[in-house]
Amino acid sequence: MTADLAAVVLLLAVAAYTCAGGTDYGAGFWDLTAGGAERGKRPRWLIDHAMAPVWEVNNVWLIFIFVIMWTGFPTFFQTVFSALWLPLALAAVGLLLRGAGFAFRKVSRRLAGRRLYGAVFAVASLVTPFFLGAAVGGVASGRVAAGTEAAADAWANPTSLLFGLLAIATTAFLGAVFLSGDARRFEASDLIGYFRRRALASLGVLAVLAVITLFVIADDAPHIRHGLTHGAGLVFVVMAGVAALATAGLLLRTPGTWVRVTAVAVVASGVIAWGMAQRPYLIPTSLTVAEGAGASGTLTWLMVVTLVALVLVVPAVVLLYWLDAHGELEALTDADLRKADGPDGDGAAGTG
Template sequence: MLGGADFGAGLWELGARGPRGAAVREHTHRAMAPVWEANHVWLIFVFVVCWTAYPTAFASIASTLTVPLFIAAIGVILRGASYAFRTGDPGGREASALSLMLSLSSVLTPFALGAAAGGIASGRVPVGNAAGDAFSSWVNPTSLLVGTLAVASAAYTAAIYLAADARREGLDDLAETFRKRALISGALVGTIAICGPLVLHEDARPLYDGLTSGAGLVAGLVSGIAGVATLALVYRGRFEPARASAALAVAAIVAGWGLAQEPSFLPGLTLQEAAAGDATLVAIAVSVGFGLLILLPSLALLFRLVLSGRFDPGRELQDVPARTARSPAPAIPLAATAGLGAAVTLLFEGWLLGIGVALMLLGAVLAFLLFAAPEEETR
């Protein structure tokens, strides 16, 4: 959801020493502390949907890739612990140890998840319980490539987000520091992405063919264009639009992977063959629709408060500008759309049920846009 920025922020604390390093550590913690755990919502979402909607594939992936998934889980736990303990304002050795723990976990987790994805993408996870090799399935050229790209991309997006936050808080020196880091890490990501096809050509030829033709190629081009645009925006100090273009670049390359593998999920198993029964898929679709009605508005409100500076240090209630009351009018079609979708979903079956789920998803998106819209200040 954050394009890996929550991991990359911890990476930038690695090696931050002295008074300047203390400012970097404080800024990264302050910027990511309110939102880092929101990313776990999507991690849980992916796991739950995968094991219920695609049980055979999930069992094969989880059993063969136990080691990297375990490493990623340890990294998530250590990262959460470091954020939690740092709220107590530790000093001295404790602060240094927590910062080191955050940095290492922020490298381990994206690398392990990327290595696992590389094992799946290169066809090293066969169907069956622990049917693949426990180590070569994720210690191979493609996995190392994807894992390294994941770490570098996380550092890149984090530098952009942190530069934008520093600019908003009036910390121009820190904004310039992270601008330079974004340019350097962006160039590194671009280099890895350009060299990546050479590795895939030799190690994962089906994936290479999918990424260099058809929809996979289109997604790759979108990612490349978005990446170049992001570098240009960062160079000019336009960090806010760079947030969106950086997220698009990451999302496009992930989409390209899926499109390149389509219709295969695992070797010898298509996406349709891996799917659970219709009743299970319908239940999942309905559950996701209802869940997003709650989740998306909540996330929109959280990010609006963060990006508007409500959680900035020293921001007291009296410092918050007065806001004009929102008109209830936009909420009426939103509630009507969501309510109609929920009613249709609960009362009907077949294609009408699909329409009901679609209406709920539309209501969730409208709610996200409504809550994410900035409030107008009164004068």
């Protein structure tokens, strides 16, 4: 029972990272495709302002995933990271380069430097989700098993390729949806329609890729295909489809808060559908949840620590998102600083 609970927590953490981190990766995708310096100036301006307050916090969920994996399911962790070390290493490098590129392009004084760091940020935002998706595809297709040596076939296969493309399409979809709302918040009326059209297009691409994936995994990952078309997996697939239709309908109008909710529902439902389809396996069809779980005492304490962490972390993250959504985290401009300074430079405006 404790092992099943830990597996559910792990799946929910993956869904949280896919939604939160995916939104930021999607912003990087649209940064990459925004065009040249002049054409892409306005979209990149919005991306910088929208991401700046919250982009680092999303990696909390990735760290949480790793802790659950290596503590609660050590056999699973060892198997995955042994067989898939190359795509995971490439994803990790992309993650680091992405963060460095985003940070340095904001402070670089030379145009050449800003372009270089911007390109690093944008390309890494594309590479990282692809390799993470490819690694998940290797697990889902059952090509990874205890004792499997690292090989290209573990992640360079039809299921992995499609999962990688799905990851990119998912991040592009989430990024465009959230940026359309941010455009409204920043009163950038020209960018509302810009990102709304891209959200609709990426949703269409995501739907097409999902259908293609269902056909491909019929032979390449039959256990997953069966799970997605039966039982709890099918329920969440239907939920994702309904949420996708609702999102499309909302995007055809001026986007508001609810379109973000339905977009997150699309992605979260899809991730949970995949998790339900794998039951009772961590790695189909060679490692069950019970076989991959750690000691009972370890799992019990892991769940206790998880509960404490969630009580402490989730309210803080929710508060951060709320402050960002209400414009309370905007960086001070030179004009703001001049207003704050009094005539004597002591910060007491108007008291001279």
